[in-house]
Amino acid sequence: MPPLAADVQHYLYETLGLPKSGSQAWANQDGLPYFLRDAFDFQALDILGHTVLLALDRNPEKASLGDIRAKLDKVRSVAKQPTVYVTKALASYERKRLIEQKVPFIVPGNQLYLPDLGLDLREYFRQRPTSAESLLSPSAQAMLITALLRPHWEPEWHPAEVAATLGYTPMTLSRAVRELSAAGLASVHKAGRSQYLTMAFSPQETWERATPLLRSPVQRTVWTSTPIPADRSIRLAGLSALAHHSMLAEPRLPVHAVSRAAWQALKSNVDELPEAMPGAYAWQLWSYSPALQPDSGTVDPLSLSLSLRDDPDERVQSALDVLKEQLPW
Known part of the structure; x- marks a missing residue:
């Protein structure tokens, strides 16, 4: 059983009390086109008396939502049964998009959205620390985006250089650094008299974690x-x-x-x-x-x-x- 399928069963056990042994490999997956078998692992699962097909994303870092929806539509047309997209993580705006388009999905440990079964469990979102609940200021947002789009990515960067390029004052710089640190996106350290920020995650993960804290400019x-x-x-x-x-x-x-x-x-x-x-x-x-x-x-x-x-x-x-x-x- 794929590890992601085991995570789904554990999540459903904790949230709905379903048995952990209900998932099995889908017998008809060999009849699917190669591009679908390359994109997903497939497991059949009974949820509250309904048999659904889990499409476990094998390459979540490469998938676009438009591509996911098109592939799920193809799988559904072949399987003739509800098909549920399963992935390890989704940014908040991606969850919103999928819900708007009524695409069933499960993010083990975070959210379950199965409109065909009348299920929408959102209370399991992982909450950010209180210090990061509020939106970042426009200056902190601009500095973060500038750092993420540097031509040659390195986790460590010099916020004073970015602030100078954007025309920000030392006071604005200090506030932005505090915000980015409080949000858990970067850690602060000094080298001599200079202050540096080190990103806690890769550019993609930093962006996904930061997105709920960002606003339209x-x-x-x-x-x-x-x-x-x-x-x-x-x-x-x-x-x-x-x-x-x-x-x-x-x-x-x-x-x-x-x-x-x-x-x-x-x-x-x-x-x-x-x-x-x-x-x-x-x-x-x-x-x-x-x-x-x-x-x-x-x-x-x-x-x-x-x-x-x-x-x-x-x-x-x-x-x-x-x-x-x-x-x-």
């Missing part, structure tokens, strides 16, 4: 009738940026991002409109600089994901899955 959107002026701090954003990184169609109104501070300097040279209208230009006012990647014409991919993660359009969410696969991790 977009504070509000304004529209103008004036073209976007040339400025090094302005970046393509929103659906315009996502279209640049995927096959998503360009939005009707082009979208750019600018920090609130930069907007104060620019707004005297543009004609602001009361609402979106044909031919308008959309400006997202960000809580931190949208130019965290100096050489890019778009906002960075992590901030872009945060700005669009609650978009209900499935095409947008599929494009975000494509964007996730382009991350340098």
Whole structure:
């Protein structure tokens, strides 16, 4: 029995009182296409009188949610029975996406979502320490994202250098360092008079753990009738940026991002409109600089994901899955 299947049985025993010996290898898996057998291990299991098929993810670090759903649909069409996705871990936004799409899943020790059986157990989420319950400040978020997207990843980094690049004061730097340490994302140590942060996890795991503590950088959107002026701090954003990184169609109104501070300097040279209208230009006012990647014409991919993660359009969410696969991790 695969270890993940044993974890499922133990979890179901603790939460529903089901016997631990109910899982067995699915007899028909050899009839599936190779790409499905390569993606999942399969176990048949009886849950409260219903036989379900567990699709145990063999490569969770490589899977995108769009790909997972497509494969599960294929398995379900062949098996003719409820199919449940099983993985070791899911970020909160991934759980939300799966629930919105009514995709059954089990994360042993964390959550069980089986809409076909009327089961949705969420009280088993692992809680973060109280000191990390609140959202990170925009400055701490910007520093974290900048560190995660460094061209050559190393766990240790110098926060003062990142803060200087972003134009933050020593007081803002100190507060951001305390926040990242309190969130359990990095540990602080000194070398001489310099202070360093060491990431506690890999870039991907750091991002997944940090995501519930992060917010959309977009504070509000304004529209103008004036073209976007040339400025090094302005970046393509929103659906315009996502279209640049995927096959998503360009939005009707082009979208750019600018920090609130930069907007104060620019707004005297543009004609602001009361609402979106044909031919308008959309400006997202960000809580931190949208130019965290100096050489890019778009906002960075992590901030872009945060700005669009609650978009209900499935095409947008599929494009975000494509964007996730382009991350340098």
